[in-house]
Amino acid sequence: MKTRDLVSSAISNTFRSKTRTVLTALAIFIGAFTLTLTNGLGTGINAYIDDTLEGIGVSDVLTVTKPDPSSVGFGASSTEPQLYDPDSIDVDQGGAPGSSVIALTPEDLDELSSINGVLDVQAVRQVTVDFVQTADSELYVAQLAGILEGQSLNITAGREPDTDATTHEVVIPASYVESLGFTDASAIIGETLTLQVSDATRTSHSVDAEIVGTSEPTLASPLGESIVANTSLTDALVEAQNTGIPAEQAERYPQASVWFAADASPEDITALKDRLSDAGYSGLTVEDQLGTFTTVIDGIVLVLNGFAVIALIAASFGIVNTLLMSVQERTREIGLMKAMGMGSGKVFGLFSLEATFIGFLGSAVGVFAAIISGTAISAALSESLLADLPGLQLIAFDPATTAVIILVIMGIAFLAGTLPAARAAKADPVTSLRYE
Amino acid sequence: MTQQIFTVHDLRKTYGHGQNAFEALKGVSFTIDRGESIAILGKSGSGKSTLMHVLALLDAPTSGKLSLDGVDTTSLRGKNLNAVRNKTFGFVFQQFFLTPNATVLENVTLPLKIAGVSASERRRRGMEALRQLELDDKAKNKAVNLSGGQKQRVVIARALVNNPSIIFADEPTGNLDSATGAVVEDILFDLNAQNGITLIVVTHDEELAARCDRQLRIRDGLLVDETLEVAA
Structure with a gap:
């Protein structure tokens, strides 16, 4: 057949x-x-x-932290008392939940920039905003995030904050528009947002910034939920927040962004991560975090x-x-x-x-x-x-x-x-x- | 080409082993010439079906010698055996064994399909065989819708389609009324007389057996008496 x-x-x-x-x-x-x-x-x-x-396009950045060797992270809670480390801080982001990292100091940043393959190092500064408000609105709690060069937001109106601008610029989540007293996103653009931070002595400081856009969060770009400030606004807020703290104590960062060559191959990135971990740091690319x-x-x-x-x-x-x-x-x-x-x-x-x-x-x-x-x-x-x-x-x-x-x-x-x-x-x- | 199409010598067939062993054939010897019509006669359980199955190479004998066209059949295995079965034999069964929901033509051309003949050639030869049996107008009908006599004619067409040299007919008229049975008998004997096809009929019907050139009577696995060249 x-x-x-x-x-x-x-x-x-x-x-x-x-x-x-x-x-x-x-x-x-x-x-x-x-x-x-x-x-x-x-x-x-x-x-x-x-x-x-x-879409985010920041593929040449590693988020670097200094893991606390005594805290392995998730689920590994030791019952024994831990030794005190003055630089140890709990972090909200950049590490596994429940793990703590050791704050990065200027010396750490210097060490990072000396590692082979690192083009630039920028500390990620944490600013805790007490509240934000517009001229006649109520006071609202908000989270602040900085924006990295090359990083993009899911902008729904207006534009992204200009990192190089000398004036204070800010992008707010679209969900804040109505609460801040405006009917639609285009109306709020150009308005002034007042951000208040407290320093170490509980003294309040207000900083004004211009609203240049609104954003929506995406899965891969959680920045949309936060108020995003440009560099000059972040500088001003950090300065206000650190009022009264000795300079050497003020420069403590939970994490840093490390730039490497944009054309680096996956092998190069792995090698760079290995060098970082040899030096006691942990580096994650955006891909790793989303991985x-x-x-x-x-x-x-x-x-x-x-x-x-x-x-x-x-x-x-x-x-x-x-x-x-x-x-x-x-x-x-x-x-x-x-x-x-x-x-x-x-x-x-x-x-x-x-x-x-x-x-x-x-x-x-x-x-x-x-x-x-x-x-x-x-x-x-x-x-x-x-x-x-x-x-x-x-x-x-x-x-x-x-x-x-x-x-x-x-x-x-x-x-x-x-x-x-x-x-x-x-x-x-x-x-x-x-x-x- | 030898005159003798089958040479059988001391053929034995045993089913089962040890205590359950049953000897269906206890040593039979005979020859069948090309173009003869032979009746294998016997009661049920006499071993006549076993003899037919062994002759048709469906079953291997336990011992003894069987030559088909001068070839020792024990030397036939696998592909060769299948090719011989396909090209040499045609089968007509009492129970027809037609695929009910396939068309008449599909049923008739099954041996050609197995032989690997192309579809157009199958159709041509299938229609030719059906025409020979005056069934060409039923080619597209489902086999299930035919009468008993028509079914048996389809079975004969299927047995003919591969131009066999031997047709085995196992109680070919057993399921038919006498008038239809007579028609089917005539067709089979015509094929024997006109196409020179060796006809081997297995039956217990004396009348049908009498129409054959010779009768091989079998009882309890043994040949009783061989009637040679009896004038009909």
């Missing part, structure tokens, strides 16, 4: 008992549908992270895929069952074909191809249905629940992955078909023909 005839016979045989084929393929369909959707979820979210990462996200998402997708695979394994037993029934029913036909000179290998091929075809049928329809519904779901979500995350297509489909899913399911179906197919191949023509 020619391969083409074998395939077409297998296909037409599957349609002989339609109900049974449809029910078997349905089980496969459910598995394929789930697998495609869960994979699509992973693809969609990771693609969004990658996209936003590219944690990606890892978590990959993990979740893996677990979801696991459930889909369990569904597929259950479905494969359906295939075994269906084909065993089919072999039983067609005993005489198998006997006849063998009597007519069909080899056992071809009989095996015929039945395993039937299984593979059922697998293909279920997976192709399942994948197709998943793509349709996944696209519909993400379209609906991006207009409602996820409207705050522009550009996020929650469920995306990658042609290669989709093809792999179909092939894998066909493989599983083939494996499921081997048992009945082997039984058919072993059938003795005489016994089969006697079968009543």
